[in-house]
Amino acid sequence: MIQVIDVYKSFGQLQVLKGVNFQVAPREVVCVIGPSGSGKSTLLRCINQLEATNSGQVYIDGEELTHPKTDINQIRQQVGMVFQLFNLFPHKTTLENITMAPIKIKGINKADAEKLAMELLGKVGLTDKAHVYPGKLSGGQKQRVAIARALAMQPKVMLFDEPTSALDPEMVGEVLAVMKNLAFEGMTMVVVTHEMGFAREVGDRVVFMDEGIIVEEGLPQDIFDNPQNPRTQAFLSKVL
Amino acid sequence: MPLVEIFGLGVIDNITSQYGYKVISNNLVYFLGGAGYTVFITALSLVMGMILGLFAGLGKLSNKKILCFLSTAYIDFFRGTPLFVQIFLLYFGILPLFYDNDPVTSAIIALGLNSGAYIGEIIRSGIQAVDHGQIEAARSLGMNQRQAMTHVILPQAFKIVIPPMINEFIALLKDSSLLSAITVPELMHRGDLVFANTYQATWVFGAIAVIYFIITKIISVIGDKVERRLATD
Numbered sequence: 001m002i003q004v005i006d007v008y009k010s011f012g013q014l015q016v017l018k019g020v021n022f023q024v025a026p027r028e029v030v031c032v033i034g035p036s037g038s039g040k041s042t043l044l045r046c047i048n049q050l051e052a053t054n055s056g057q058v059y060i061d062g063e064e065l066t067h068p069k070t071d072i073n074q075i076r077q078q079v080g081m082v083f084q085l086f087n088l089f090p091h092k093t094t095l096e097n098i099t100m101a102p103i104k105i106k107g108i109n110k111a112d113a114e115k116l117a118m119e120l121l122g123k124v125g126l127t128d129k130a131h132v133y134p135g136k137l138s139g140g141q142k143q144r145v146a147i148a149r150a151l152a153m154q155p156k157v158m159l160f161d162e163p164t165s166a167l168d169p170e171m172v173g174e175v176l177a178v179m180k181n182l183a184f185e186g187m188t189m190v191v192v193t194h195e196m197g198f199a200r201e202v203g204d205r206v207v208f209m210d211e212g213i214i215v216e217e218g219l220p221q222d223i224f225d226n227p228q229n230p231r232t233q234a235f236l237s238k239v240l
Numbered sequence: 241m242p243l244v245e246i247f248g249l250g251v252i253d254n255i256t257s258q259y260g261y262k263v264i265s266n267n268l269v270y271f272l273g274g275a276g277y278t279v280f281i282t283a284l285s286l287v288m289g290m291i292l293g294l295f296a297g298l299g300k301l302s303n304k305k306i307l308c309f310l311s312t313a314y315i316d317f318f319r320g321t322p323l324f325v326q327i328f329l330l331y332f333g334i335l336p337l338f339y340d341n342d343p344v345t346s347a348i349i350a351l352g353l354n355s356g357a358y359i360g361e362i363i364r365s366g367i368q369a370v371d372h373g374q375i376e377a378a379r380s381l382g383m384n385q386r387q388a389m390t391h392v393i394l395p396q397a398f399k400i401v402i403p404p405m406i407n408e409f410i411a412l413l414k415d416s417s418l419l420s421a422i423t424v425p426e427l428m429h430r431g432d433l434v435f436a437n438t439y440q441a442t443w444v445f446g447a448i449a450v451i452y453f454i455i456t457k458i459i460s461v462i463g464d465k466v467e468r469r470l471a472t473d
Contacts, residue, residue, distance in 0.1 A: 052378055077382030087377035091395050101381040104391055141338055146377075
């Protein structure tokens, strides 16, 4: 579903990704872990080309995003993204946040878009907040709306960029529960996270990154219980 | 010796004179007509300024070098030279080359070009004040740059720019008094004419000041209302 081949990315002098190779199979849930500054968020942002790569290729469903002729907007419609800081549109209600992209991009009529949006709000448990502005929602509620907004484009893949890192501890659970449901429904997901419990329980595979490369990857129980690389061991001994 | 006498007007200009009061009451309709011109010219200039400003503001942020250069040059020139000079330059110099120009249309063009430069900067800063995550969220959903601008960034920037826009509107309205120099029949010009005939400086310009103040006050009250209406949290 996703193929990242030998991707390099630097910001000025700072080399953030140093030749990353990475695949995700359909219906797979991959959790990316690693210390901050290791390049895991940058890798995620390169997948939908929010960050342009310096070299290397990125394919989604066989289409190359890094090819200059590719219609990037077309492909992004199939790749949902959830951000650490939610990035809801503050001038729109919850419902309008979710219906905007289907109406404006896909040209779906308003009634159908709202019907879909209400279904998605049901899924994330927020039907009662449909006509509320984001400013009136808690962090956990905002992130659940953001997930619903991404799902409204009916993407094939969902990317999560530290979706719970900006939340108060008591709100982390409600967001992870929504993500867990999504995983069980068979959504292909890449999750950059510090929630090791989630990675172990829900992840099909765990990828450990450090200093711009993938150091180790494998089944969650192998990575967490029996890490092979000393850098993985050192990181996990600090966070577990 | 009272100050007014030093200026040689003391004999006639007297704040307590019955005559001064009469001058105002007799010319009130004439003044209000001038105020009408002031508002009309300012409003049209503002429309022109907003259109120019939107292009200039977006142009300055554009990654197309030529657009960025043209917008910057336009803003620099009209912000960096006095409006009074621009009015004369356009009215006597440039506009006669293009058409048989009259004071009112020349005035609208001059004020429009000038306010476009300021509004361009207001719009640029408004767009830049919208959180970068907003454009990322819009683009991640599959919107192109233009859709993200129209549906996500500009509506939010619009709210941010209302207070500086009201400022600009008020400044423009007051600056329109400079147009009296090219015989536009606006408020200040009519005040000037009445003063020349009556020498009632305090009465005449006092009344003119009050009329300007009332108009700008109305604008700021409307601005506050709009701002409150658009608040979402």
